[in-house]
Amino acid sequence: MRYDLVVIGSGPGGQKAAIAASKLGKRVAIVERAKQLVGGVCLHTGTIPSKTIREAILHLTGFRQRGAYPDLYRNKRQITMDELRRKLAQVSRTEWEVLQDQFDRNGVEVHAGEASFVDRQTIRIGALGEHYIIHADNVILAPGTKPARPKHIPFDGVTVFDSDEFLNLDHIPRSMVVVGAGVIGIEYGLMFATLGVKVTLIDGRPNLLEFVDREIIDVLVYHARSLGVTLRLGEAVENIHKIDEGSVAVELASGKRIVGETVLFSVGRQGDTAALNVEAAGLTADKRGRLSCDENFQTEVRGIYAVGDIVGFPALASAAMEQGRQAASHAFKQPFQPCDSIPYGLFTVPEISTVGKNEEELTKDCVPYETGVARFSEIARGQIIGDTTGLLKLLFHRETLQLLGVHCIGDAATELVHIGQAVMRLGGTIEYFRDTVFNYPTMAECYKVAALDGLNKIRLAYTSPTAPAKEERREVEQLDAAADAEESTLPILTTLSELATESPSTPIV
Numbered sequence: 455m456r457y458d459l460v461v462i463g464s465g466p467g468g469q470k471a472a473i474a475a476s477k478l479g480k481r482v483a484i485v486e487r488a489k490q491l492v493g494g495v496c497l498h499t500g501t502i503p504s505k506t507i508r509e510a511i512l513h514l515t516g517f518r519q520r521g522a523y524p525d526l527y528r529n530k531r532q533i534t535m536d537e538l539r540r541k542l543a544q545v546s547r548t549e550w551e552v553l554q555d556q557f558d559r560n561g562v563e564v565h566a567g568e569a570s571f572v573d574r575q576t577i578r579i580g581a582l583g584e585h586y587i588i589h590a591d592n593v594i595l596a597p598g599t600k601p602a603r604p605k606h607i608p609f610d611g612v613t614v615f616d617s618d619e620f621l622n623l624d625h626i627p628r629s630m631v632v633v634g635a636g637v638i639g640i641e642y643g644l645m646f647a648t649l650g651v652k653v654t655l656i657d658g659r660p661n662l663l664e665f666v667d668r669e670i671i672d673v674l675v676y677h678a679r680s681l682g683v684t685l686r687l688g689e690a691v692e693n694i695h696k697i698d699e700g701s702v703a704v705e706l707a708s709g710k711r712i713v714g715e716t717v718l719f720s721v722g723r724q725g726d727t728a729a730l731n732v733e734a735a736g737l738t739a740d741k742r743g744r745l746s747c748d749e750n751f752q753t754e755v756r757g758i759y760a761v762g763d764i765v766g767f768p769a770l771a772s773a774a775m776e777q778g779r780q781a782a783s784h785a786f787k788q789p790f791q792p793c794d795s796i797p798y799g800l801f802t803v804p805e806i807s808t809v810g811k812n813e814e815e816l817t818k819d820c821v822p823y824e825t826g827v828a829r830f831s832e833i834a835r836g837q838i839i840g841d842t843t844g845l846l847k848l849l850f851h852r853e854t855l856q857l858l859g860v861h862c863i864g865d866a867a868t869e870l871v872h873i874g875q876a877v878m879r880l881g882g883t884i885e886y887f888r889d890t891v892f893n894y895p896t897m898a899e900c901y902k903v904a905a906l907d908g909l910n911k912i913r914l915a916y917t918s919p920t921a922p923a924k925e926e927r928r929e930v931e932q933l934d935a936a937a938d939a940e941e942s943t944l945p946i947l948t949t950l951s952e953l954a955t956e957s958p959s960t961p962i963v
Contacts, residue, residue, distance in 0.1 A: 459785060460577055460590035461778075462569045465494025466771040467762035468596035469553060471778030476560040478786050483588060484562055485569040485579060492564065493553050494547075495598040495763075496814065499618040499773050502549060505801050506542045507621075508645050514538075517648055517803070518865060533649060535623050542621075571735040574755060592757045594783040595745065596778065597730065599723035599763040602742075607694055607719055613702050614694060614717045617642060619901045621714075627651060631704050631714040633691055634721035635662055635750065637800055641673075643719055644803040647681040654712050654796060656704065660688040665798070666863040667812040669847060674863060677843070678802055686710070723961070725764035737823045750784040753779050760784065772796060795878050798866035804844060807871035810859035810878055822852040826884060826908025830864050834895035840864040846900040848884055848908055850876065855883035855909075862900075870897050884908055 458480035461472045472484045486492050496502060507912040512518055514533050518694050557564055566586070567581030577588050601616035603609055611619045617638050628651065632643040635657035647653040655678075662671050662685075678685065695719055697703050704712045725743030732739055736755045739745055745760040747753050753760050761777035763769045773796050783790035797809035816823045830836030830844035844864015860874030877886050887905035892898040 455483075456559070456589040457481045457563075457591070459592045459594065459782065460485065460588060461594045461596060462491045463494055463596035463598055463762070464553070464564075464674065465496045465596055465598045465762060465774065467774035467778035468494065468594065469556070470775040471504045471594045471596065471759075471761060471776070472562045473556060473560050474779045474782040476562050476609075477787065478788065479872065480786060482560075482562050483565055483590075484557065485565045485577070487566070487568055488581075489552075489564065489566045492557075493550055494596075495600070495618075497546060497549055497553075499621065502546060503621055504617075504641060504645075505544055506545045507538045508641070508803070510538045510541055511645055511685060512803070515648055518609050527780075533626065533628060539621065547709075549915045550754050568729055570731040571733075572730060572731075574735045574758065582702065589599050592759070592782050593735075593759060594759040594778065594785070595662055595727070595730070595732075595753075595764065596760075596762045596774070597726040597764060599743070600725050600726050600771070601720070601950055602722040603719075604721075604808045608696060609719070613696060613700075614719065620718065620744060621893045627715040627769070629714040630716045630718060631656065631702070631712050632718045632720060633694070633704065634719065635659075635685075635687070635844065636665070636720065636722075638723075639718065639720035641801050642720065642869065643683065644678060644681065647683050648803050648873070650909055652714075654684040655685060656691060656706070656712070658688065658690050659853040662687070663800070663961055666806060666808060667801070667847065667859075668814070669845075670806055670808070670861050670863045673843065673845065674802060674806065678709050681803070686712070691737060692910055723763065723769075727764060736904070751781040752784060757785070768796070770796070770800060772799075793879070795875055797868075797871050797875055799871075802866070804864050805867045806863045807867040808861045809871055809875045810857070812859055812861065816849060816858065821858070821882070823849050823858060824852045824908050824911050826904040826906070826911070828903035828907065829899070830897075833897065833899050835897050835899065836864075846870065846904050847903075848887075848901070852912060855858070855885055857882055857884055857886075870900065873898060 458477045459482045461468045461484040464484050464486040468484055472482050476482045491498060504576050514537065565579050566578040570578050572578050575590055577590060578585055579588060601618055603616060608614050609616065611622060620642060626649055632639045632655045632862055635655045639655065643653045643655050660953050691704055692707050693705040695703055700715055701713050702717045704717060715927040725739060726894045727739045727743045727745065734890050735758060737745060737753055737758065744764050744766055747765055750762050751759045751765065756816065759781040761781050762774035768819050776793055776796065780790050780792055795809050797807055800806040826848040828846045831842040836842055836844065841864050847861040848857060849859035857874060860871055862871050884905040888909065892902065
């Protein structure tokens with residue numbers, strides 16, 4: 455059998471690559487280890503399971519309404535792993551069926567078995583002791599990743615486990631030590647802390663999630679500590695060993711000894727390329743099983759592409775989907791305009807989302823910028839839903855007012871960020887938020903409040919005793935004129951002249 459394209463791996467990147475190619479009229483096959491595993495790590499042990507269980511935890515504990523109804527916090531006092539898994543079976547089954555239907559509708563042939571290269575265009579598929587050969591003009595590799603499992607760590611899937619094994623826990627432990635405070639470690643650690651588990655997070659790096667805005671991280675750390683989480687940053691783990699049936703000790707290089715009922719080891723993931731025999735195709739994986747590629751995700755071997763987590767950062771399902779579409783388009787010489795503003799979503803408690811530049815990046819690049827902040831406590835909807843500690847932060851160019859970055863922490867942050875993402879992609883300014891009417895009361899109001907806060911800061915800077923000269927003030931005067939012109943049609947808005955009378959620390963709504 456010969457195909458225009460063979461995709462190895464049916465996770466988000468593989469799915470979108472296969473379907474994109476089939477819509478171009480190409481003959482496409484996708485290979486997965488077993489039919490029931492279609493959907494890959496994302497569907498079966500990663501994104502979908504963890505987010506489904508997170509939602510179950512927030513519901514069963516009553517966490518979202520803990521501020522308004524503290525006496526009812528925890529809808530259910532005794533929560534079991536079986537209860538957390540109950541909805542997961544339904545969600546996973548539905549998603550699996552959706553994927554099967556998509557492949558069927560688009561004529562994508564699904565092969566179940568272990569794939570390995572014979573040569574650049576020849577792939578061996580083995581299943582149930584038998585094997586057969588297929589040929590491909592182009593190959594897209596999307597095998598995903600698996601948790602790193604160093605040999606000296608005493609994994610048993612019960613007291614010491616990785617992030618793929620947590621679904622198999624038979625009970626919720628009283629305490630947990632999380633080794634590795636990357637995205638996965640923090641997400642799982644805060645999920646269990648929400649259940650009342652005593653969690654200790656350990657990481658060798660001095661700061662959490664370096665790619666996230668520091669003000670957002672400060673809020674996250676505040677929440678983590680309010681849940682009783684202990685942070686041990688800048689600490690190296692020397693040894694992990696079981697003490698007895700119900701406890702494990704983690705020995706740190708600093709001499710500290712941390713004991714917990716369980717240990718979640720989440721220090722990195724490895725590209726799942728070991729069984730692919732990539733050397734036969736002329737490829738070389740690095741020590742973490744990852745493959746290098748160019749801007750179109752083509753590897754050093756012409757006609758072979760790599761997408762998803764095996765190409766490294768950002769290792770997001772959404773990014774993998776975009777990469778798969780781009781690789782398929784390039785393979786068949788189709789134009790493709792990649793998205794230049796992919797948001798990051800972290801399903802911590804509370805969740806975080808960010809798109810565009812952060813303050814550290816803008817400072818490093820010497821970009822003149824200002825910030826506008828809206829705190830959920832200032833928003834009616836924030837009060838209604840019980841989230842009064844979240845915030846939305848806008849970064850914008852001080853001279854052009856162009857939106858440069860959006861950073862959010864709080865309930866529904868991963869949804870809220872998309873409004874800012876759309877404006878950024880269109881090259882818009884924060885004036886859009888000032889001049890747009892949103893439904894009320896909704897969290898979208900955060901954008902208007904943050905925009906007015908930012909514009910107020912600029913106005914105050916130019917009307918202070920140290921204000922710049924005439925030419926620089928002219929732009930501000932133009933802003934005033936625009937605001938005055940709009941006053942008759944938008945009476946609910948505060949003009950820039952009025953903003954100048956407010957204190958810099960006063961929320962403008």
